[in-house]
Amino acid sequence: MKVEAVSIHVESLSRKWENFSIHDVSLRVADGEYFIVLGPTGAGKTLLLELIAGFHKLDSGKIWINNVDVTGFPPEKRGIGFVPQEYMLFPHMTVAENVEFGLKMHNIPQAERQKMVKETLEFMGLSHMHGRHPMTLSGGEQQKTALARALVIKPKILLLDEPLSALDISTQKKMQNGLKRIHEELKITTVHVTHNQVEAFILADRLAIMNDGTTIQTGSPEQVFHKPKDDFVARFVGFENLFNGKILETQGGVAKIDIGGVMVEAVTERVGGCMIGVRPDDIIVSRQPFKSSMRNTLKGKFVDFVDMGSLVSLIVNVNSASFVALITKRSFLEMKLKKGSEVYLLFKASAVHVI
Amino acid sequence: MKEVWLREKSLFMVASAILGFLMLVLILLPIINTVTLSVDKLGSALMNFETRDAIFASFYAAFLATLFTFVFGVPLAYVLARYNFHGKSIIDASIDLPILIPHDAAGIALLLLFGPRTIIGAGFSSIGIKFIDTLFGIVLAMVFVSSPFMIRSAEEAFKAINPDVEKVARSLGASNFKAFLHVTFPLAFRGILTGCLLTWARSISEFGAVIILASVPRTAPVYLYDVFVNQGLSAAVAVTALLIITAVAIFVIIKLVTAKPLKPIY
Structure with missing residues (x-):
């Protein structure tokens, strides 16, 4: 099955995980869209993101990325950029080495690698930090490095797991603008998972409300925030x-x-x-x-x-x-x-x- | 009220310090005493080729045992740290069994399995590997008694690494093996190295299991036992001191390695 102009297509996805399950989730994220999955803690947002990334096998359902059925693909073959909640920078590598890692894994020649790392660090405003180790960076700098590391390999889609939740409020606002700028400049299809309504309203082209392992309502922020489908969504959006x-x-x-x-x-x-x-x-x-x-x-x-x-x-x-x-x-x-x-x-x- | 609390606390601290000091005396006094008594004999003990051969045999066999437990123990530690499966608790408990079993009993258990008249022993014998009175026997005994140290150290090191770093590595194009090689292993390196040193040190000190399987070539503890039985206490003192000094040197290396701040290894 092929779907035109849809970057991510998730169909009837289900997965049981210990005492929790994601059931019958279907999503379509358009090419270049900033899509947010919004829901309370324990809704299954991270598991959904990790299933799209290929970290776990599905019990049932299908996933297409850029019209290619990737359901059976391992994560390294899916062409994804992934930024986990705590960024998970490699602590034994410098900022530049962190960013270079994905290029090494893709067997990019060294000269080209160095050029791409330099350009990406410049784009993210991290050039002056290339030799620093992650443990010496602030939360915002760590997040930028994690984004640079994910973006440098030019992924087809970018998956962000609560990327702003570990930051203080003022840094959160700066990084919110940063995410908006990156998306506007690179036009990369993005799925961003969060429990923060304000973040969702500001950043999302479209969003899905998720609770108890399934999506309840999908639409533009205006539709979801002003016309909630049921009492759960209504309560959750204020x-x-x-x-x-x-x-x-x-x-x-x-x-x-x-x-x-x-x-x-x-x-x-x-x-x-x-x-x-x-x-x-x-x-x-x-x-x-x-x-x-x-x-x-x-x-x-x-x-x-x-x-x-x-x-x-x-x-x-x-x-x-x-x-x-x-x-x-x-x-x-x-x-x-x-x-x-x-x-x-x-x-x-x-x-x-x-x- | 504050004064009473302070007095109670200081009494407790003094009592703890006295009890702790007595414990330290019990540990350190025999060691210091032995080394002190043998200072003038250390040189001659070291010049004795039998002593040197025994110490070398211990070091070499312990090195081989460490290599073996590294190759087979580290993967087991990784599986235990990362995956849940049926029967995991049984495997987990069985890893510590070599520590619980008396070591001469462990030697007999190994003899019953790898002895020349057993199927396994005969199988190995057919390809030239014999375990009775050979280096292979010494290594086998050392591996059995010291493997828990390697497995547990590596397991703890792997558990301390958030699995999400491996997920990120996978998302960046690394296969399972490459993610392990470039991310997990370097991050667990210090824990694994500690495991190697503990395994090596424990192997060197093994006597009970080794003497059951292989009384020759003589390892240092077996040689020391021979000297003590055949030549008496005064002859054994210098060899004992040499073994103690070796053990202390290993201990110092372990402390230095584990105390170092994390540096990039990749």
Whole structure:
């Protein structure tokens, strides 16, 4: 079977691993695409990546890389670049020797090897570190070296396992930009595994949400983050306000939904039972009701808050429904809320996602 | 409160130091005493060709035994460190058996298997390898008793290496063997070298299993036993001191090798 313009094609992939299994995973990653597999710890993301890399045999399923069936190929024959979570630089080699290793394994002549290592180190901004040993490098430098080592062999696809998770926050942001730059310049098909939603939103052309050994939803970041397929995806991408409800009537594409005695309006054509989700950052909190284009104004009682530095997460009970809303610290202080204070929650009908 | 705690701690430290010192005395005093008593006789002992031959035979046989356990023991250590399989725990436990079995019993067990009247012994004999009173017998006995040191040292060294470095090497185009050769082995090198030195040292000191299989050519411990039985204590002192000095030299080398910081070997 041949698939055009698809760089990675995974079909019905399954593998049992001790007490865990990956089951029936299918993916298509387009040529030059930056594809992110997003999911919580223990979802099976790393195992999926390692199966694509060929480190383990499949129980069933097929894998194509650039239209070639590589299911039975060992890792060294798949044309992959792999960067594991902890980078795994070879500690007994210098930065230059680490980068050169793959070229040696591919029997590239020495003169050409040295030229390619020099060019790659320059591209990654590592020229001045060529003689250093990995243990003397910072986290960011180690990551750059691991990327240089993977890229120098000009792999068909690049596999990144949580490449930013071992870095501090400021280095993470720098390296996020670094990954974006590398991808824009080299256009290499990339599969990046992470549990970080922000990372996924910033870097991904498309992403797949994974949980419990299988993919649940695949699409663009906008599709997945704003139109989650089920309550797990909704929760994972930040819909903290999830309620079971019943659609009572629909008029002009706007539905009235009863969530345990609280009426909420949402944009949907659906009928019957449903679940709704509202992001905490889509809710405006006010001490007085005011007129606006927002169709939902709910009166509730302020119950508690969590101070998150520049932001404050408020918990507001509306009848039996407990809402979480995110406001700035300044707004919170200006409102002078006390436990039991009456507050109004306002949000658009389009901010209500019906699952 | 703080003072009471300090006093309790210092009492504990003093008691520990005294007990530890007594242990050290028990270890060091016989060694120092023997070497001191034999200082004036060391030269003549070293000049004796029988002594030199015995020490050389021990070193050479121990070298061959180390080479053998390296070739067969390191792969076993790698398999144990990297893979899980049915019966692994039985294999794992059986590796330490040579340490538990009395060494003369080990010699008899080897004799029962490799003796001239056994199938295996006759098979080896047909290709010119005999184990009774030969260098092969000495090496066989040494391999049996010292192999756990090689296997365990190498196994620990392999376990300390994250398998993900091998995965990266594979992704970069290395076959299983090349990943082992260029990445795993250099990283485990110091642990394996320690295993080699321990195996060699343990082989040199082996007496019980060796004398059952091969009383000739005489290794140093067998020669020492002969001197002690036939010539008495005073004649054995200088040979004993020479063996002790050799053992201490090996110990110092092991310490130097294992204390060195990691340097690139590749």
